[in-house]
Amino acid sequence: MGTIHGFSAARAGDGVRAATKWGLNGWYESLRKELLPDVRVTLIERGDVATELPTHAAVNEAYGQATVTADDTAEVIVFALWRPRPLAINEILLRRSTQA
Template sequence: MAEQHWPVAVITGASSGIGAATARALVDHNYRVALLARRINRLEELAADLGPAALPIAADVTDRPALLAAAERIAAELGRADVLINNAGVMLLGPFDSTQREEARRMVEVNLLGAMTATEVFLGQLRAGGGDLVNISSVAGRTARAGNAAYAATKWGMNGWSEALRQELQPDIRVTVIEPGAVATELTDHITDPAAKQGAEQLYEQLAITAEDVADVITFAVTRPRRMTLNEILLRPTSQPG
């Protein structure tokens, strides 16, 4: 009798917010979860709560050697990755000028190139058994506005890349892009422009949905029968105007 394969999900940016909430939701659905992020202390705390189904690994999505090492460890300790959730990201809103140059570069490197690198590293594992690739984009991948130019660029890029991958990888790998509106996470904590930070915090305080709300949607998508794919899911707080 063949040994049972418990599904394995790899989650980047798993130390807080949507990543941590998704890990909890997937463990409740009998997944093993590999928790990837830079803050190992936060990952270890989460893994302690989740039990033996969780494996914490310190890895920055901009560091390909760290991702390669993580992929080897995951395969050895949990089994082949069935799901990759590209959740790691930063939202550094502000006017587009020279003072934002490094922040714009960081968003491209983390939000877009980081997702591409993680996908490239885990692609072989996902293909091996018919897997799921979930890319966390944003409403900003559909609606650009003043003050989010670089962030919107990364999310529009994520959406276009995801659609191209959908066509390239089907039917071996299902590709889903999730586009949340305002979600109560740590995203606004890292904004350095005072006006942009104040505006984002006020909006989020008024109407943000929870990370658990988004985690429920992700879990629903990856647990659908293999005959169907939820390719694109846009979700906003009910009161969010745009």
């Protein structure tokens, strides 16, 4: 599959993740259009993030290289929230610079 809103590939074994990620992108875009101009909606997508969640060996290997932290994500959210009212930030893709 091609790139859809920053999510570049559907991998074997990732069907549920791909379906929910793409479904949320469509829901976000619809919601954004329905709520304008009174409410701004920003989609913040994260790549590999350093959390305590991963427990599977293969996942741990990939996430062990993650450099995006919860604090990084919080800073991006604050940035989007504090933009001037007429400015809409539709999407942000946050991931480490070396993530494929």
